[in-house]
Amino acid sequence: MNHLTDVDVQNKRVLVRVDFNVPIEDGQVKDDTRLQAVLPTLEYLQKQGAKIILCSHLGKPKGKKVKELSLAPVAKKLSKILNKNVMFCPECIGDEVKKTIDGLSAGDMLLLENLRFHPGEQANDKEFARNLGELADVYVNDAFGVAHREHASVCGVTSFVPECCAGFLLQKEIDYLSKVLKSPKRPFVAVLGGSKVSSKLGVLYAFIDKVDKIIVGGAMANTFLAAQGYCLGRSKVEQELFQEALEIIVKAKDKKVGFYLPVDFICGTGVKEKIGKGVCPFQEVPANEMALDIGPATSFLYAEVLKDAKSVVWNGPMGAFENSAFAQGSLNLAEDIARVDGLTVVGGGDTDALVHRAGLRDKYSFISTGGGSFLRFMEGHPLPALVALENCAQK
Ligand code: ADP
Ligand code: MG
Numbered sequence: 147m148n149h150l151t152d153v154d155v156q157n158k159r160v161l162v163r164v165d166f167n168v169p170i171e172d173g174q175v176k177d178d179t180r181l182q183a184v185l186p187t188l189e190y191l192q193k194q195g196a197k198i199i200l201c202s203h204l205g206k207p208k209g210k211k212v213k214e215l216s217l218a219p220v221a222k223k224l225s226k227i228l229n230k231n232v233m234f235c236p237e238c239i240g241d242e243v244k245k246t247i248d249g250l251s252a253g254d255m256l257l258l259e260n261l262r263f264h265p266g267e268q269a270n271d272k273e274f275a276r277n278l279g280e281l282a283d284v285y286v287n288d289a290f291g292v293a294h295r296e297h298a299s300v301c302g303v304t305s306f307v308p309e310c311c312a313g314f315l316l317q318k319e320i321d322y323l324s325k326v327l328k329s330p331k332r333p334f335v336a337v338l339g340g341s342k343v344s345s346k347l348g349v350l351y352a353f354i355d356k357v358d359k360i361i362v363g364g365a366m367a368n369t370f371l372a373a374q375g376y377c378l379g380r381s382k383v384e385q386e387l388f389q390e391a392l393e394i395i396v397k398a399k400d401k402k403v404g405f406y407l408p409v410d411f412i413c414g415t416g417v418k419e420k421i422g423k424g425v426c427p428f429q430e431v432p433a434n435e436m437a438l439d440i441g442p443a444t445s446f447l448y449a450e451v452l453k454d455a456k457s458v459v460w461n462g463p464m465g466a467f468e469n470s471a472f473a474q475g476s477l478n479l480a481e482d483i484a485r486v487d488g489l490t491v492v493g494g495g496d497t498d499a500l501v502h503r504a505g506l507r508d509k510y511s512f513i514s515t516g517g518g519s520f521l522r523f524m525e526g527h528p529l530p531a532l533v534a535l536e537n538c539a540q541k
Pocket of ligand 2: 494495496
């Protein structure tokens, strides 16, 4: 794979795929973390005198123009951050776009409209990819968040641009995540929580071959306890995954990997409700309540498990942390991992938000900008974006 510094970009038209899928309210960018994350690449390209063309998706417009999902507010915000005008183009392919690009000077920056306004983006349509590719002499991928997606601006486009490379953010993600996977200092502890068990069993299964201990929390843990026959009231449980959950427990035992599940919960009647019964052993979740956070005994246990860790990978909160009644378990864990004397890597949108809320962002070694892509990488799957860049470098 080519590095950005290996490519001559001076006066070239450089198409940069970024992940500007940011929260927008009333036409204002609410959180600019993802904009900040690609500044090193953008500032480098500016200094090198490239004509910078930025492209991204925003939300799920499903192949149609949706006014609320325009990237125009992002161009405004980016202009403010860079203290330089970032132009905006209300299309992402076509003659108008080409004309605008023809007018760019070295160091200029142009943001194209939401790629997903075209159905060809998510379909990885060849024609759409060609139209995008024709806009540029160099393609830079700096969008780790969509590196697991086989979309036109991530994969197809690399066939239609003479030179392709990874941006600094993508490179940094790969470097950190590879480091922890390939040569982790031990003990290596994986922590998994959150809600979507189905999307996370694969990574759990893969982790058993790599780590020394696995901590499970959040709604994920419910499925593992329920699969063993425990009654969890109205807790979120994925019944169709019981068999797989049991296989994971057996595999962990065979490989002598410590597998830790909550021993107590904080219960309530709903994610947005107040605390109900409150703290209870996992065997005593009331029939009409849900396990919505790990309890204090579990926090204590998990702190013990993490104490001598030298590498930690974490994805997924321990409870419904958006509600402060059920946030304590996740906040405790965030602090315990921050205290670890070793490499600490975090991934996932909600987990990132949680670490941010705990005020601990700078206490971690690395916070990935990926969610799905982070999990896929950790699972050991080749990411489509990286395969596409690899193939392009070889042509
Ligand atoms: P990430 O975005 O970091 O990958 P997920 O999206 O998988 O994390 O999970 C975060 C979501 O899981 C949060 O919205 C949180 O409220 C929810 N969650 C965690 N634990 C529970 C629980 N016990 N019951 C219901 N929802 C939960
Ligand atoms: Mg999430």
